[in-house]
Amino acid sequence: MGTRNYRRKTSHSEHGPGDGGRTGSWRVERPILDKSLCIPCKRNKEACFICWLFCPDIVISRTIPPKIDLEYCKGCGICAEECPTKAITMVDEAEFSKEDKE
Amino acid sequence: MQAKTTILSLPTEEFVHPGTRACTGCGLAIAYRVGLKALGKNTILVVPPSCLTVLQGLFPVASTKLPCLNVTFASTAAAATGILATLKSQGKTNIQVAAWAGDGGTSDIGLQALSGAAERGDNFIYLCYDNEGYMNTGVQRSGTTPLGAITANTPFKGKLQQKKDVPAIMAAHHLSYVATCSAAYPLDLYDKIIRCKDMPGAKYFHIHIPCPPGWGYDPRYGIKVGRLAVETGYYDLYEIVNGEFKLTAASEKLVEKRKLVPVREYFRAQSRFKILTDEQIADIQNQIDAKWAAYYKKDEQQ
Numbered sequence: 066m067g068t069r070n071y072r073r074k075t076s077h078s079e080h081g082p083g084d085g086g087r088t089g090s091w092r093v094e095r096p097i098l099d100k101s102l103c104i105p106c107k108r109n110k111e112a113c114f115i116c117w118l119f120c121p122d123i124v125i126s127r128t129i130p131p132k133i134d135l136e137y138c139k140g141c142g143i144c145a146e147e148c149p150t151k152a153i154t155m156v157d158e159a160e161f162s163k164e165d166k167e
Numbered sequence: 168m169q170a171k172t173t174i175l176s177l178p179t180e181e182f183v184h185p186g187t188r189a190c191t192g193c194g195l196a197i198a199y200r201v202g203l204k205a206l207g208k209n210t211i212l213v214v215p216p217s218c219l220t221v222l223q224g225l226f227p228v229a230s231t232k233l234p235c236l237n238v239t240f241a242s243t244a245a246a247a248t249g250i251l252a253t254l255k256s257q258g259k260t261n262i263q264v265a266a267w268a269g270d271g272g273t274s275d276i277g278l279q280a281l282s283g284a285a286e287r288g289d290n291f292i293y294l295c296y297d298n299e300g301y302m303n304t305g306v307q308r309s310g311t312t313p314l315g316a317i318t319a320n321t322p323f324k325g326k327l328q329q330k331k332d333v334p335a336i337m338a339a340h341h342l343s344y345v346a347t348c349s350a351a352y353p354l355d356l357y358d359k360i361i362r363c364k365d366m367p368g369a370k371y372f373h374i375h376i377p378c379p380p381g382w383g384y385d386p387r388y389g390i391k392v393g394r395l396a397v398e399t400g401y402y403d404l405y406e407i408v409n410g411e412f413k414l415t416a417a418s419e420k421l422v423e424k425r426k427l428v429p430v431r432e433y434f435r436a437q438s439r440f441k442i443l444t445d446e447q448i449a450d451i452q453n454q455i456d457a458k459w460a461a462y463y464k465k466d467e468q469q
Contacts (some may be wrong), residue, residue, distance in 0.1 A: 080232050083186035084224030091191060114174050116352060119390055121196035123185045137185035141192030141379075155387070158258030 083137065088122065092140030094155035096133055102152035103128045116144035116153060172354050178204050178254040187230045189222040192386025194350035194393060195296050196222060199267070201353035202294060202374075203233065205360035210263045211236065211250055215243045215277060217269030218303040218378075219296070240276045243268045244284035244369075247291045263364065264291040271301045274310035274333045283417060285340040288368040292360070295333060295371070296350075298378040306381045314451070315434075315443040318381075325442050337371040338407050344370040346406040346415075351393030352376060355416040361408060366408075375402050383438030392436050400455045402426040404461075414462065420458075422466050431456055 100106040104113040106129060117127045125144060126164040133144075145153040182203040189196045193220055203210070212235040214220055220237060224230045238246040247266045254262055268277055273295035281293060299319050301307040306459040308318040310331040317325050338345045344363040348356040356374060363370045377393040379386040396402040397417045404418040414422055421427060430452050 078224065078226050078229035080184060080229045082184040082230070084228040084230040085186055085188035088186045111175055118174050118177070118201075119197060121189065121193050121200075121389075122187065123181055123183060123200060127179055134185060139191040141386075141389070143192055143389055146387045147390055154294070 087136055088139050089136045092138060093158050094140045094142060095135065095158050095161060096103075096140065096142070096144055096153050097156050098130065098133065099152045099154070100130050102150045102153075103130060104150060105131070113149065115147050115149065119143050119147050164166065169358070172357050172361075172444040174354070177354065177357065179202075181206065182208075182232045184230045184232070185408075187222045188224060189218070190378075190380055192379045192389045193218075193222070193299060194389050195219065195298065197348040197353055197375065198348070198356060198374050198376060199314075200295060201357050202267075202360060203231070205357045206233075206263055206265050206292070207367075208230070208233070209261055209263050213238060213243055213247045213250065213264065215240045215268050215272040215298075216303075217272050218298065219267050219301050234332075238376070240272055243272060243277045244281055244289075244291075244293060247293070248284050248287065248289045251291060252341075259410075266291060268291045268293070268295055269301075270295060270297040270299060270333075271309040274331050277334075278333075280310065281337075282340065285337060285342055285369045290368060292370045293372065296374045296376045297333075298376040298381060299330075300378070300381050302378050302381040311399040316439045317343055317442060317445060318439070324443075325440070334371065334373045334407075338410075339420075341410065342371055342407075343368045343409055344406070346371070347373045347375070347402070347404055349375040349393050349397055349402065349404060351375075351390045351397065352404065352416055355404060359389050361414070362406075381439070383441075384436055388436065395428065395433040395436060397421075398428045399430040399433045400459050401433055403458075407446040425463060427455070427459060433468070450461050 114127055117125045122137055122139055124138040126132045142155045145155050183200045210233050212233055214237055243266045247264050250264050297311050299312050300309050306319045308321050308326050312326045313330045315325040334345050334347050343366040346359045377389045384392055404416050405414045431448050434443055
């Protein structure tokens with residue numbers, strides 16, 4: 066067996082998002098951003114971005130305003146806890162499903 | 168001395184994809200993400216079975232953008248040596264090899280391979296993330312589980328033994344760089360990795376990682392708990408460059424302030440320490456005070 070054959074038999078993963086599936090379905094609380102309190106939004110320049118730094122799942126973008134990718138957000142609430150101006154609040158996910166039904 | 172990185176000067180390029188299998192509010196995900204930013208694109212990772220293997224995903228999808236070799240538990244540092252030898256034979260000198268292992272894979276199972284590689288002086292970075300237990304298999308005790316912590320196999324009395332001081336073991340190998348970091352201070356971790364990159368021989372990092380399911384706290388308080396560990400003086404951030412010990416970041420500021428948060432607050436924030444009695448906590452507080460009294464004394468002498 067040559068090297069080429071051997072190489073074909075190794076398990077080689079390709080990188081891509083969503084290895085754990087759409088992890089947004091794990092969420093029980095949804096982060097909601099209040100733009101009137103968010104520092105980069107208020108000043109309209111690059112500042113703060115603590116939520117971006119501490120997000121474990123890389124779902125908060127480093128933009129003005131910061132965007133939260135709800136498809137993968139697991140709803141841990143670290144962003145809400147660390148935000149210096151409390152601009153992010155965690156809202157029960159059940160309230161959104163009620164809205165969807167209506 | 169390089170300038171300190173701020174949030175705004177931290178590179179925006181990400182090497183981890185969203186939607187990993189890591190638990191909600193995982194401290195490792197924060198440290199891993201920032202650590203990879205510091206290691207950069209030209210890096211080959213070596214990972215033994217650990218929470219990080221869970222985070223990196225199952226075949227055929229991987230959540231890390233960098234090449235990664237998954238190896239057996241005991242052989243992390245040995246595999247890193249192998250990669251270094253291959254790179255040397257191919258004449259590639261600009262590629263960094265980094266081994267990321269859990270605390271069990273470092274302090275218990277992988278210690279002999281790590282010690283061997285450190286003694287040989289292989290030029291790689293070894294990062295041990297310490298979530299103080301075998302969290303990925305269901306919270307079993309490891310060598311670095313602290314005294315009094317309840318785990319799956321110490322369910323009633325908590326762990327009866329002391330935490331193993333792995334950074335001190337590695338410092339005894341006379342490495343060019345040994346550092347302790349915390350997931351609650353990711354910028355400090357970033358700065359330290361950048362600083363040690365060009366140093367010769369093996370470099371060792373010990374990263375304190377808050378773990379919501381294993382430690383028993385609400386995921387949203389992850390950073391707060393990690394920060395409390397440092398502010399109470401329970402876990403100190405330092406670096407040892409060529410044998411010279413120096414406290415860094417938040418711990419350095421604590422020496423200036425001469426004021427520690429009572430360690431009780433750290434213990435009471437987590438359910439794994441619920442069986443610790445007030446006498447035990449007072450005892451641990453005394454040990455911490457003695458440790459910090461030595462730091463204060465050293466600071467006055469300078």
